[in-house]
Each structure stands twice: as structure tokens, then as C-alpha cells.
Amino acid sequence: MTFRILSWLAAAALSCSVGVTNAQQQTKTTTALPDEVIAQMSDTCAPPTDDSRGLVPQHYSLDDARSGDLWLAVCNVGAYQTTYEVIYQADDAAPRKLLFAQWRNGSWTGTDVLYDPSFDPDTGVLTDQYKDRGAGGCGGERTWQWENGYFRLTEYRAAEACNHNVSELPVIFEAE
Template structure:
């Protein structure tokens, strides 16, 4: 199953390849957010989280989600920005109230937009097979929960065996001469030669005859770019890594990337803006032959949503 996303007026909805789904609504005038998340399958129940950027006095203040005058108390989960979660016992009630509501706010005064909420929640019901069941978010009915399809199987990814990293790492690495002659590498080196990022070469041993090298290519205010190459010993016979995503063609580049030899993974966190409330977080695992996408989350709207509450777009096991 492919991941999919849709926009419904002010709201967005996302379902990943495992059919876990998420709906998000913004605060009016760009202040605050709300998230509804629900796993696939007959036993799943929605989870509700909401948040906003606080002033100093609000950082430790519990708050409620208020829908058409009814309060749904929430428990603080983080302070900057404020994020809170709703007890499970009232979450489905609150979600259905959102779908039919006229007004909503979080905290004492932060109004939320409900324009598109009903359509986003119905889209999730349709994707997960919940319409007219007792588990439906938007359009409940009498059909039992047992009629909801189960979760599709997730792809299985097995990491390669760990190997010694003696002589490799992300400090004081010298790029091999065989890599320096690659035209794309030479271009990156020319653009970063006078910049501190030019020294940010990373390397790792993938197995007895295979190495991994990261070439610094650019740096901005809050993002740093590297291109990754898989090579033979000493950087010989280099080929660009193939790092897939759910939304773009595979590339050799990462933003704010790094390699962990303990987990055999490249990770990246591309920020949409400096506070890191939007962008893409990705992980690729070395299987012994290639790097395979093993997790991805992406928040396209800069609404103040912390990365822990972004929608997943790809999962594996």
C-alpha cells in the first residue's frame, strides 16, 4: 500500500503505507494546531493531540480542547511549543464533535479552524474501511468493529551485520583521491572550499570491501547538505548512494544527515524552517547491498507541530 495525502480546505490528512492515518487542523491566523491519529484495524481508537506556541505564563498550564462549548481536558506532554494529549476515554467523542462542530479552541483563547475537518475525517474512514461502523470518526453506523479490515503487512528490512569502524567516522576525515575526481564531488568541493562545512566529511566501513563517504555540499542557516557515495576500499569505484523517499525520485543527498554504525542507518532531518516544526525526517538502513528506506515522517505545513507529532509516511519492520 502506498502512502497518500489530501488537503481539505484548511485541514490535511495523511495515511502511510501501513494505513496509519492522521488529520491536522490549524489555528486561525496560523496560531496552534490539532492532530487526530488512528491506527488501522478493528481495535484501533483515535488519539487526539493539540498545541500552540506559548507565552511565558502558559508553558506549564494544562488546557482543554473546547468544541461548541464542551470542554475536553488534555494533559501536557511538552512545554516548547506546548503540546497536550487527550485521555483515550474521550478521544472518539471529541473527534466526532470536531467533525460536526461549528467552533473549537485550545487553551483559553486559541481558536482552531474546523473548515475541512469533516471531509478529512471521512477520508480516513474511507481509507481504513470504517464508514458506517461503530469505530468511524465521521460517519458512524451499526456495523461492528470486526468488519473493519486489518492492517496491511509492513515491509521487512534486515540490517547488515555490524563491522569495526576503526579509522572511520565523522571527525577529521580526508576524502579519498578517487572520490575527488568525480565531477559532482568536485563541484561540491569547489562550492564549500572556503566554508567551514568543507571539512565536514563523514565516512564509515559497511563491510570488509565496502566504504561509505559523505561529501559536504552546502550549508544554510539551519540546513546542511551532504552527498553520499558507496565505494570500494580507499574510495575506489565510487557510486552515488540511492536514497529513496515517498514523494521524490531517489537521490544521493541528505539534509542534516548522519550515519550510525550501531544501527547501520543514515538519518536525515530536513527542516522547512529554523524552528523545525515542518519538513521531512528519514531513515535508510544498510542491508548489505543497498540503503533501504525504513522510516519517513513529513509535515508539509509549518503550523508549530513538534516532530514527534508529524505524520508517518513510510514504516517498515
Template sequence: MLQRTLMVLLLTASAAQALAQNAAEKVPLLRQTKEWITGCDNLRSCHALSAPNGEHGVQYSSLTLHIQRRAGADGPLEIRLDQRGEPAELSALRLDGQPLEPQLLDALVLLPEKKGAQIQVTRYEIADPTRAHQWLERLRNAEELKLAGNDEARVPLSGLSAALLLMDSVQGRVDGVTALWRPGQRPASEVPARPLPAQLRAYPGAPELTEAERTRISAAAVKLAAPGTPNDDEDYVAEPQVEVYPLTAQRALTVVLSDCAAYNCDYLISSWSRSNPPKLEELRRQALPMNNADGSGGANYDPKTGVLTTFYLARGIGDCGESGRWLFDGESFQLSDYRQMPTCNGLSSEDWPRLWNIAPPANR
């Protein structure tokens, strides 16, 4: 009887463990855990970064630690430390007030300077996998990494453990040998493979619009976006701004901006026939995932590349908000890149967590 009871308990425990391993987090996701933000895209690649939220009286920091990892058993671990402003000596780094061990400092490799960057950013990468794991071991048991004598250069570590555990959960690494936070005995072979990205057809291009086409499509788009005319006694409303682009030989794309404030507008993206008169057609554009501000901010289309971009700025310097990017394949717009940054920490959009990713066409 005792042996049977033990067997039932073992089977129940095994089933519960298997269920937990298979109950992967839904992606894409974006989550803030104390002073860290973690984003994972549709391919289960994850990016966690430090983001002071004012919990300790500091909202901004010139230091940002990025931890990124692709899905799959062999997904590489990438750790990068960015410092905005005048570069400082690495020997000034302190972990809970104590100097870092020489082997940890030596692991920081200076990356080439970004060309065209508006703000000077010094970037260091920990390329060696062994050293990267040593860094995480030291960081997850500490409270703060900072530059001595600079209160605005700090990496808060509150929430790092939860961010690492979330990354492991999304990628199916919990209790396995590849886990970042809680390694165990599960072999790497049990880690789910990285999802295959979709392949898009190449953009075929489109013939230029004539002036007559541009004029009549522009008028139709403005009428659609702002069908009414304000009365004389109403507050002044600026005229909508309209851009017209060739989409195919038979279709055109319009972007109408209206009700513009300091740095965001309402925008309406529409597809029209190039006939006379133009007719409104279905716009096949893949929807953005999650909660988003689609329709507010700004939009632009490049007819040379078939790339449609949108943005929403949470404040004027553009260090928080969201950005989207689509590729036109001759029939529809397929989402290729989507990013969100919920806190304003001085980061450019290329450093925001990516929540959607797709491979470019094979022949591009």
C-alpha cells in the same frame, strides 16, 4: 419488462458500489484538507492532525489533535490531544464556545511526560473506543475546539470530515460498520486486511576504517562532490565537509555536505571500495516515495547500528520538512521510516505524519 429493467439497475448499482470499494487510494499519500493534514503510509496506517494554515488569521496553535488508525477490520482508533507550554485545566476546553460534556472530559487520560523533550507537551489520550467515537461525533459537527481565554490554543475543525473520509477510503471502510465518517451496513469482514510489513535481515556490522583508508576515501569523495576549484574572482565557497564510515569489510560510505546555508546543506551519499585507490561503487539505497527533498538538508550514518538518516528543515526550529531513515542489511539500504510535515506548527518530527513504515528484523 419493468422487472428486467429493475434487475439491470440493481446489478449496475451493485457493480458500481463494488468498484468504488475496490478503488482504494494509492499509498503512501499526504493531503491537506483545509486546516487538517492526513498522511497514510505504505501499510495503510493513517494519521490525521489539526494544522492551522492561517485561514482564520492563525498560523500557530499550542493545541494539536491527532487521530490515528491502523488498517484492517480490528485496526484500533487512537485519539490524542497535545498541549504545548504550561498545562491548562481541561475544564477550560470549549467546543464552539460551549463546555464539553463531563463524559467527554473524563475520557481524556493524561499520558506520561516525554523525557528529554525540549518543549513541555502535555498529552491526553482517549483510550476507550466508545468514548473515542463519541468524541468524533461531537467534533465533526462543530467548528472549533479551544481553551477558553487563549487564542493560541485552538483546534480548527474545518477539514476534519474530509480527513476522516479519506482515512476510511484508504482503509476500505466507506459505508461499513467500522467507518469513521459515514458508517453503513457493510460488515467488518469486508474491510481489507492490513498489509504485511517486510522483514529485514539483521545488520552484520563492519570493521573500523584505518586512518589511511579514511584519508584516501575522504579525498576521493570530496573530488567527486566538488570536482572544480573556484576562481580567485569568484565568491568564496566553503570547503565541503566529508564523513567516512565503514560499511562492510570491503566497502565504505561517505557523506559530503556542501553549499550549506543556515540549517540545510546539499549532501551526496556515496559508496566506495576500501581498496587503494578507492573506487566508486553502486549505492543500493531504496528511493524515497512521493515528492521529496532528497539531497538537500543533512545526512548521517551510524556504523554501530547500520542506520542512515536524512532530514530537510523548512525552517530553523525544525518543526516542518521531512525526515528519512534506512536500515543497512549488509547489501543495501532499506527504507524503514519516512515522514513529512508541510506546515510549520511547532510539532517535533516524531509527531509528523509517517508515510513509510517497515518492521525491524525479527532477531533485533
């Protein structure tokens, strides 16, 4: 009986330590920004000084035809969305900030800001969504595909007029 209790306690302690180890490994996907990456960020960025909300830079090592490092750097934290800037550094080059298409006032423009982005390193798909108001109903959703050192826009959905009944934003652009 004593052996059974000790075995159970040992197994419980081992599973707890494995859980802690896995949690530590997952947090290592984010890290502090290198100085050369910080130098690429806009002067208007005001990253949070603590990570109490879990808003820390995200780093991805890319292994494709143009391997390098991709950084999603927290820029400004708002009430219902957080802006990020994206910096890419090819293995053989200096870091550079990436620019993205944005639909505003019925025409195309560019921006260096993404809103609450998500990047899947396995597929190379980057998405973001922005709200023009906290309640939603207007704003945009964008999707890009990583290709040879650049993100190619594959879909853009947007609604400039706010509407409470919007279940899905209309398609503004879709790649062929």
C-alpha cells in the same frame, strides 16, 4: 611533601597528554575526500573551504557482506541545515553516489542529498532530517538500514504544511 607535589604534577601532565591523544584519535575519523570520490559529487556542491565549523567529510570503513568505504561528503552549508552527498565504494568496484527516497508534494521522488545526516557504523543506521523552514514545524525525518551495499528505507516522517504545534512529524512510510 616535595615528592607528593611532583607526583601530582606528573599525573596531571600525563592525564593532559592522554586527553590530547584521545582528541587527536577522534578527529582522525574524518579525512579529505579522495579524487575518485570527489568525481562522483554534483557540480552544484560547494563544500566549505575551511573546517572552522567542524563540517568535514566523514569516512566509514564497512565490514559486511559488501565491505567497502562509505563517505558522507559535505555539499552545501545553509543557515539552519547542511546538505551532504553519500558516496559508497565497494572493495571491488568504483565509487558510486547513492540515491535516497524523498516525499514531495504528495508523491515520491528521489534525491542525492541528505540533510545533517548521522550514521551509526555499529548498527548500520543512517538518519537525516530536513526543515522546510528555519523555525521547523515542517520537513522530514528519514531512517535507513545498511544492507549489502545499499540503504533500505525503514521509516519516513514528513509534514509539508508548516505548523507551529507539531511535536512529532506524521509517518509517511514504515517498513514492515
